Amino acid sequence: MAKERGLGRGLGSLLGIIDDEEELRPTKREVKEETTAPVREEQKMIVPEGEVVREIEIGLIDNNPNQPRKNFDPNALNELSQSIKLHGIFQPILVTPKNGRYMIVAGERRFRACKLAGKKTIPCIVKELKEGEIKEIALLENIQRQDLNPIEIGRAMQELMNVYGWTQEQLADRLGKSRSAVANAMRLLTLSPAVIELIEQGKLSAGHARSLVVVTNPDVQLKLAEQVMSSKLTVRDMENAVKELSKNAKRTIKPKTQELSMEMQEFVDIMEKKFSTKINIKGNEKKGKIVINYYNSDDLDRIYEIIARLN
Secondary structure, eight states, X not given: OOOOOXXXXXXXXXXXXXXXXXXXXXXXXXXXXXXXXXXXXXXXXXXXXXXXXXXXXXXXXXXXXXXXXXXXXXXXXXXXXXXXXXXXXXXOEXXXXXXTEEEEEEOHHHHHHHHHTTOSEEEEEEOOOOHHHHHHHHHXXXXXXXXXXXXXXXXXXXXXXXXXXXXXXXXXXXXXXXXXXXHHHHHGGGSOHHHHHHHHTTSSOHHHHHHHTTOOOHHHHHHHHHHHHHHTOOHHHHHXXXXXXXXXXXXXXXXXXXOXXXXXXXXXXXXXXXXXXXXXXXXXXXXXXXXXXXXXHHHHHHHHHHHHHHO
């Protein structure tokens, strides 16, 4: 089945995205009014050029059951609610008609804050959208937000790539981010569940967590993460600790040298004198293999001549 074409950068142009933590008084053109709920003359609203904003009753709007964002900080919602009470809302939400009502596509947090503020209506941009477009816009809007934790961002990126078959380069282009930023966000998903939980709880920063990606042992990951929290290690401290751990691992995980019998060791010594190169024997008197090392083409030619003479 053909995949639905992505909206690409359309989300940014459609919503003129800003972080609604900062519901600042905008400087763009005044909103066009379409319904009876007037907008005060002194109030300016951020609206993409050519779009019409409608004041819609909050009771007619439903949450998106597939909203990618699951956690909403109650304290931050209260702060936004108080700001809306004092200054109003300066960025419309995006909704789509559904079963005679409207469903939120982007702007869930502003919608919740308006309800807390006791507002009866909320400014909306209404768009007829397909299911695939709704999902993409909701995911892209959430990724663009500044208050998501790094794991939520990584999961949303992964979902977009899975749904649309995008590469990291294509996703980066749609988000207006570098490919390395996308790759770094998604690498965090490879960490152990215990470390991921610490990131989601805000106890471990993305910078610290990225240093742990190269550590393959889940127990060691968690131990280092806990060390960050208890000792207040900087990201550089963490990077140095991981490097030191890697060096120690290389020193301690060297393969054990095989113990050869006196007869076998004497055989190795004789062969090394004859071939004038390093000889390795793996096995014992009953079974094994002999490895004759050469380090350049001249070595190989010399060894070939010795064997030819034996023939």
